[in-house]
Amino acid sequence: xxxxxxxxxxxxxxxxxxxxxxxxxxxxxxxxxxxxxxxxxxxxxxxxxxxxxxxxxxxxxxxxxxxxxxxxxxxxxxxxxxxxxxxxxxxxxxxxxxxxxxxxxxxxxxxxxxxxxxxxxxxxxxxxxxxxxxxxxxxxxxxxxxxxxxxxxxxxxxxxxxxxxxxxxxxxxxxxxxxxxxxxxxxxxxxxxxxxxxxxxxxxxxxxxxxxxxxxxxxxxxxxxxxxxxxxxxxxxxxxxxxxxxxxx
Numbered sequence: 001x002x003x004x005x006x007x008x009x010x011x012x013x014x015x016x017x018x019x020x021x022x023x024x025x026x027x028x029x030x031x032x033x034x035x036x037x038x039x040x041x042x043x044x045x046x047x048x049x050x051x052x053x054x055x056x057x058x059x060x061x062x063x064x065x066x067x068x069x070x071x072x073x074x075x076x077x078x079x080x081x082x083x084x085x086x087x088x089x090x091x092x093x094x095x096x097x098x099x100x101x102x103x104x105x106x107x108x109x110x111x112x113x114x115x116x117x118x119x120x121x122x123x124x125x126x127x128x129x130x131x132x133x134x135x136x137x138x139x140x141x142x143x144x145x146x147x148x149x150x151x152x153x154x155x156x157x158x159x160x161x162x163x164x165x166x167x168x169x170x171x172x173x174x175x176x177x178x179x180x181x182x183x184x185x186x187x188x189x190x191x192x193x194x195x196x197x198x199x200x201x202x203x204x205x206x207x208x209x210x211x212x213x214x215x216x217x218x219x220x221x222x223x224x225x226x227x228x229x230x231x232x233x234x235x236x237x238x239x240x241x242x243x244x245x246x247x248x249x
Contacts, residue, residue, distance in 0.1 A: 006066055006170055007170045011025070013058060014047055032197060034216055037203065038218060038221075053083060054070070079109070092162075098142045098147055103130045105162035130165075156177065156179075157188065174204045177205060185209070189209075196216075211232070212232050217230060220241050227241065
């Protein structure tokens with residue numbers, strides 16, 4: 001693990017209508033690491049990811065990328081630096097093919113104008129990058145398929161592939177295994193494990209088998225506060241975590 005975090009939040013908080021979604025959260029992510037973020041529904045996990053991605057402005061605290069303060073940067077600026085994310089709810093273009101979804105994702109990260117999106121399938125450079133992503137995620141046979149016609153697990157694979165279009169340093173994943181059956185979870189777990197060497201990953205996930213198979217560290221939110229961050233085996237023994245999330249009393 002590198003000495004300096006690639007992404008670091010210090011004391012960030014967010015309130016909605018006077019109620020804290022999260023409060024005074026400090027968390028860091030290192031190169032080559034997968035940090036799993038768990039907690040009960042409503043704990044503030046997705047809000048925290050939105051703050052790290054720049055989609056939700058924090059009311060307090062700072063966020064740094066490789067030591068540079070990015071607290072005031074919006075999501076598109078953070079994405080250009082190398083902070084990418086996938087969403088809890090599908091963000092695919094269902095009426096476009098898998099190939100065009102990947103091409104558009106590459107196009108966004110390349111900085112091309114959307115005015116020319118209809119011609120991207122004739123751009124050899126964009127095609128090569130889109131097809132490389134398809135190969136990595138076993139989607140080559142699905143390139144001509146409309147995204148809306150994919151099985152749920154394949155949709156989640158496509159979303160993660162699109163998040164990787166710019167080869168980001170940091171990948172923020174919000175429940176990529178939601179709604180996937182056991183077989184799909186195993187396959188996506190394998191894919192995520194293969195990404196750890198190239199990307200620092202923060203993973204929100206309720207599939208605890210996947211969490212303990214993948215995580216180098218586990219962070220636990222409860223009531224918007226960070227109550228644990230450490231070794232995955234220690235999280236099982238922490239009394240506060242068991243009460244808040246794992247169901248023990």
